[in-house]
Amino acid sequence: MTFNAAALLLLIGGLALIGWLAGRARSALLAGRAGTRLHSRPQYHGWYVALWLFAPAAIFLAVWSSMSPALITNAVLASPEAQSLPAFGFERGAMLSDARAVAQGKQAAVRIAEAAPLVKPYADATHRYAWIGIAAMLALALAGGLYAFTRIKPDFRARTRVERIVMALLLIASLVAILTTFGIVLSLLFESIRFFRLVPATELLFGTYWNPQSGAPQPGTFGGIPLFWGTVLIGAIIAMIVAIPIGMMTAVYLTQYAAPTVRKWVKPCLEILAGVPTVVYGYFAALTVAPALRNFAVMLGVPNASTESALAAGIVMGVMIIPFVSSMADDSINAVPQAMRDGSLALGATPNETIRQVLIPAALPGVMGGILLAVSRAIGETMIVVMAAGLSANLTANPFASVTTVTAQIVKLLTGDQEFDSAKTLAAFALGLVLFIVTLMLNIVALRIVKKYREAYE
Amino acid sequence: MTNDDLIIADPKMRAEGVNVFYGDKQAIKDVSIDVGTDLVTAFIGPSGCGKSTFLRSLNRMNDTVASARVTGRIELDGEDIYAPSMDVVQLRARVGMVFQKPNPFPKSIYDNVAYGSRIHGLAANKADLDVIVERALTRAGLWDEVKDRLGESGTALSGGQQQRLCIARAIAVDPEVILMDEPCSALDPIATAKIEELIHELRGKYAIVIVTHNMQQAARVSQRTAFFHLGTLVEYGKTTDIFTNPKQERTKDYITGRYG
Numbered sequence: 030m031t032f033n034a035a036a037l038l039l040l041i042g043g044l045a046l047i048g049w050l051a052g053r054a055r056s057a058l059l060a061g062r063a064g065t066r067l068h069s070r071p072q073y074h075g076w077y078v079a080l081w082l083f084a085p086a087a088i089f090l091a092v093w094s095s096m097s098p099a100l101i102t103n104a105v106l107a108s109p110e111a112q113s114l115p116a117f118g119f120e121r122g123a124m125l126s127d128a129r130a131v132a133q134g135k136q137a138a139v140r141i142a143e144a145a146p147l148v149k150p151y152a153d154a155t156h157r158y159a160w161i162g163i164a165a166m167l168a169l170a171l172a173g174g175l176y177a178f179t180r181i182k183p184d185f186r187a188r189t190r191v192e193r194i195v196m197a198l199l200l201i202a203s204l205v206a207i208l209t210t211f212g213i214v215l216s217l218l219f220e221s222i223r224f225f226r227l228v229p230a231t232e233l234l235f236g237t238y239w240n241p242q243s244g245a246p247q248p249g250t251f252g253g254i255p256l257f258w259g260t261v262l263i264g265a266i267i268a269m270i271v272a273i274p275i276g277m278m279t280a281v282y283l284t285q286y287a288a289p290t291v292r293k294w295v296k297p298c299l300e301i302l303a304g305v306p307t308v309v310y311g312y313f314a315a316l317t318v319a320p321a322l323r324n325f326a327v328m329l330g331v332p333n334a335s336t337e338s339a340l341a342a343g344i345v346m347g348v349m350i351i352p353f354v355s356s357m358a359d360d361s362i363n364a365v366p367q368a369m370r371d372g373s374l375a376l377g378a379t380p381n382e383t384i385r386q387v388l389i390p391a392a393l394p395g396v397m398g399g400i401l402l403a404v405s406r407a408i409g410e411t412m413i414v415v416m417a418a419g420l421s422a423n424l425t426a427n428p429f430a431s432v433t434t435v436t437a438q439i440v441k442l443l444t445g446d447q448e449f450d451s452a453k454t455l456a457a458f459a460l461g462l463v464l465f466i467v468t469l470m471l472n473i474v475a476l477r478i479v480k481k482y483r484e485a486y487e
Numbered sequence: 488m489t490n491d492d493l494i495i496a497d498p499k500m501r502a503e504g505v506n507v508f509y510g511d512k513q514a515i516k517d518v519s520i521d522v523g524t525d526l527v528t529a530f531i532g533p534s535g536c537g538k539s540t541f542l543r544s545l546n547r548m549n550d551t552v553a554s555a556r557v558t559g560r561i562e563l564d565g566e567d568i569y570a571p572s573m574d575v576v577q578l579r580a581r582v583g584m585v586f587q588k589p590n591p592f593p594k595s596i597y598d599n600v601a602y603g604s605r606i607h608g609l610a611a612n613k614a615d616l617d618v619i620v621e622r623a624l625t626r627a628g629l630w631d632e633v634k635d636r637l638g639e640s641g642t643a644l645s646g647g648q649q650q651r652l653c654i655a656r657a658i659a660v661d662p663e664v665i666l667m668d669e670p671c672s673a674l675d676p677i678a679t680a681k682i683e684e685l686i687h688e689l690r691g692k693y694a695i696v697i698v699t700h701n702m703q704q705a706a707r708v709s710q711r712t713a714f715f716h717l718g719t720l721v722e723y724g725k726t727t728d729i730f731t732n733p734k735q736e737r738t739k740d741y742i743t744g745r746y747g
Contacts (some may be wrong), residue, residue: 372653377576377577377660391592
């Protein structure tokens with residue numbers, strides 16, 4: 030007998046269904062009597078019983094599933110058979126997990142001979158705690174169900190209560206994302222603090238030489254400027270030089286000139302472009318664009334042209350961002366009231382003059398917000414730069430040279446065999462923190478601009 | 488309709504047998520009307536009677552609606568405005584329009600008024616442009632209120648001021664006809680009174696056509712009134728005649744408040 034959470038969840042689900050039927054039937058029965066009028070309709074009473082039956086038991090189930098392995102292990106360790114185990118370390122853990130696997134039927138026999146005596150205590154403890162858990166869960170379910178069932182009366186406000194519970198559920202769901210963000214920030218923060226104990230923050234932020242080595246941190250090798258520059262060069266300069274004009278022109282064409290049939294075809298195509306996995310863009314950049322650019326650079330006589338270049342990564346990233354910019358610009362231009370357009374046309378302005386002098390200036394704040402969001406996406410983009418921009422940290426303005434970005438370096442630092450407490454590995458977290466803060470600020474500013482602009486026309 | 492003493496001696500615009508369709512739906516049926524050069528002409532009628540639609544066909548603003556189609560003949564100084572040789576941009580410079588809701592551009596007051604002049608190249612230099620802007624704002628009765636803050640945004644003005652700014656913007660390109668589509672419907676009574684006063688002052692300088700829901704307003708500002716109902720022109724005549732002695736039963740019912 031083991032503790033199978035999925036099966037138990039199904040079991041209490043079934044009980045909840047019975048509770049629902051019972052609650053509904055009972056309230057319907059009450060309503061059937063002469064002179065009584067239910068406050069809430071029968072199904073709300075049903076839901077009330079079902080929720081009381083299900084929720085406490087399910088919460089207990091969740092807590093118990095995470096707690097019981099530790100309880101079982103403790104019980105085993107307390108048993109006389111465990112006294113012969115080594116006190117600490119890898120062997121002890123291996124023996125325990127070996128015994129657990131056999132006790133739970135996941136493997137036929139022990140692999141480590143010393144683990145054999147532990148199998149029986151393990152099986153016993155597993156069995157015992159499973160029964161305790163199931164009994165407690167069923168007791169909770171029944172207690173909750175009965176409590177709710179006895180409260181069913183004609184004037185009982187089941188609907189308000191059910192709605193309140195549903196609201197609480199929705200609130201919890203929305204908190205998940207927020208709490209996760211907090212968790213991410215905290216984990217980044219703690220690892221970064223460990224890094225900043227080894228290497229001063231000023232070196233990471235202002236140093237110009239990047240060449241982290243394993244082992245003890247060597248001063249002067251953790252300068253982040255080449256990475257930040259590479260990120261800005263690719264994500265904020267080259268990609269935007271490609272994406273902003275093309276995206277804007279696309280939006281102007283789609284909102285002002287395109288026939289409905291053209292719009293019907295072009296918009297979904299742009300959305301498909303937005304849905305292409307970035308790794309696909311990455312190999313397009315690395316295999317097609319980069320070599321072509323290199324040949325072009327050689328033809329121009331550019332020194333040290335490389336097959337990995339900022340330009341290749343930036344151009345492809347710009348193409349990737351086009352749908353993003355065009356859809357934000359599209360929304361902004363559409364949000365400019367028709368009256369504004371009519372006012373300009375009625376003064377004898379051509380459609381072109383109207384677009385340039387009225388629509389785009391009026392839409393500009395929204396477009397700017399969209400562009401900032403696009404920049405924050407571009408500087409967080411990883412696959413394209415890993416594949417096409419290279420990993421050598423050069424501080425150069427030559428777009429044909431190989432540069433690297435923050436995200437590419439994080440990948441480099443964290444992949445492969447790494448010890449997780451060296452400055453080299455911890456640097457990835459500090460870089461991640463910098464990236465997170467920058468994109469967060471970009472997003473906040475962008476969303477504020479967009480919001481302010483929306484209000485202006487409402 | 489064949490009232491001899493209402494024939495307009497010197498029509499600025501003439502419409503003959505005009506039909507306007509939105510897709511399959513006919514919004515205007517066989518409307519013929521003359522608009523006098525020195526007169527204010529009011530279009531009245533219940534909601535949805537087609538008066539705004541007809542007004543918008545006088546400067547081809549209906550062109551911006553993809554499904555709209557206009558048949559019949561509309562002339563400006565004897566020239567067919569729907570002829571292929573007619574440049575719609577030139578037409579709209581000659582036939583200006585003021586809309587129901589004030590729609591200043593999100594630019595400065597100065598730039599709002601200068602917009603049309605810049606587009607049509609009416610001013611040779613900055614000094615000329617200053618003169619044009621000042622004259623238009625003065626004519627629109629707004630100069631004294633805004634002369635010290637021409638650089639402020641046009642959208643920061645009050646509703647009534649915004650509407651006068653839009654009138655100034657239309658005047659600045661020196662049009663021959665000004666079409667006003669319910670210019671006071673979004674304004675309070677005081678702002679409305681100012682606009683009406685302005686219309687009085689502009690009379691004679693421009694041919695003015697005003698669409699209005701408000702019959703008192705039509706009686707106050709116009710010399711000619713056209714009553715539209717269900718897409719047809721029911722009656723057209725001197726404003727005093729329409730309001731005191733309507734020929735048609737439907738006109739009488741409408742102006743006495745029987746429906747509408």
